Amino acid sequence: MGRGVDLSPRKKSEVKTLLLHTSHSQRKIAELAGVSKSVVNKIKINLDQDQPLSPKRKGKCGRKRITTPRSDRKIRDICLQNRKKSAGLLTQMVQESGIQVSKRTVQRRLAEEGLTGHRPAKKPRLTEAMKKKRLAWAREHRLMSVEDWSKVCFSDESTFEILADKSNFVRRRPGEKFHPDCIVERVKHPVKIMVWSVISAKGVGRLYIVQGTMRQDQYKQVLDTRLLPQLREWFPEGRNSCLCMTQHHAIKQGV
Template sequence: MGKTADLTVVQKTIIDTLHKKGKPQTFIAKEAGCSQSAVSKHVNRKLSGRKKCGRKRCTTNRENRSLMRIVKQNPFKNLSELHKEWTEAGVKASRTTTHRRVKEFGYSCHIPLVKPLLNHRQRQRRLTWAKEKKNWTVAQWSFQMRASFVFHLEMKKGWRKGGEVHIPSCLKSNVKFPQSVMIWGAMSSAGVGPLCFLKTKVTAPVYQEILEHFVLPSADQLFEDADLIFQQDLAPAHTAKSTKSWLNDHGVGVLDWPANSPDLNPIENLWGIVKRKMRNKRPKNADEVKANVKETWASIPPQQCHKLITSMPRLIEAVIKAKGTPTKHWVHVQ
């Protein structure tokens, strides 16, 4: 950022404000996120009173402020929608100009983090659960199998500034029961188990079929003769009386679990890793999607799973520190 022209409106404002306060240029450069030479050129240009070269801007400061209000009020609108609303207010500007102004405000477009909605009672239960597990060792966490479904949903991008990734207005709240379930998978510190692709709604009988044909073989593969402790969320199919009876009859112990807490299940982060590895793939149909998922899932080494399991004590500390609210450690998969 050596040139003054590279400075955003926000950076110029920071430089002008700190310069008036008599702050040194090295300090100003650090706060504005630019080079010292850029600060020097901007300050010297203002002192010399030299007019800025180039074509006159086609939008006024008042019109620019109106666009900033639109972005703040509608952070999940795409660029075309922002441009339409801005021009409908009487502003004559191209789509390119709209994009340029939004970037000058310091905004960039990102897929928002998705965090679960938690009421006070759920936060308290998460906090209590975390305190009960505070002294658990990595070894205790290792003798467990984690399982979850991953859902295929469309996620719209949203506008935010640097450092705003976790503020409430830049987050999306996930729904607990999306319309279509695609994949079920399980993992432990010893590695991943087989995948199950589903097209039907997950009822208690369907879930018990998954347990029969996937959980038990996975337990034999990953744990051999060791006792299995199973970790699952509190979906209705999981907590149904018939499912509880099935688990009890087959000697599968289930870890007690606070509601709406995917950030405490390491497999959620594993799904995030799978998605990142598949980011550059372009499957043409459902069969290719399944083949890509299977290939990527099979390529995950046991060391990666063990690393996720060893993070559990740190996650427990994060929940306690956050007083039961969602932590920053969860990678939600869409």
């Protein structure tokens, strides 16, 4: 029987029966019951002193919690001030603050606070001027109804890398580190392609492959050959029936 493992009531009853109704030695009883000799001795002492076999302990068992509520708050505050640090670096900072705990203890305390690790969400870097313009735009259009938004189109271009695999995690068994399904193949100079398209409540519009960088002349060509035909298809009723939001500005289209 392993050290520190509590016996089941059935196992205790078995040892008690062997002690009371047989003449076996404690060593033999331990062998028959599959427990240690010290366990048999403790049960015999309880029987001799007319003590119950069930433990008197109440609440949680195990080692006393190594941290105090105050140190728990300190660990939490250090994490909140350094959200992007690894558990190892956070542990080092906690120890430097005078709290001597292990990395695993820090991880458990943070988990108790709901501070678990995740991949960070990605968003564009915005200047204060850009934030103010976006807020002003949102306030200007906050009263638009669902019907109004159904007449809005959004267009933009985006760049994609050919053969780019941006997976950050993979599940594998020991020895599968270089399995074809567990590796990420990288191209030294990946081919990049820029595409333009438009979306609305009516669906996805025509796709345009940008040649190199979107220049003024090419952008005019996109409007003439992709955007305007798509708007005529979505909004055949004509002028003032839609509003197109591009990455540069919002323009009303008279189609």
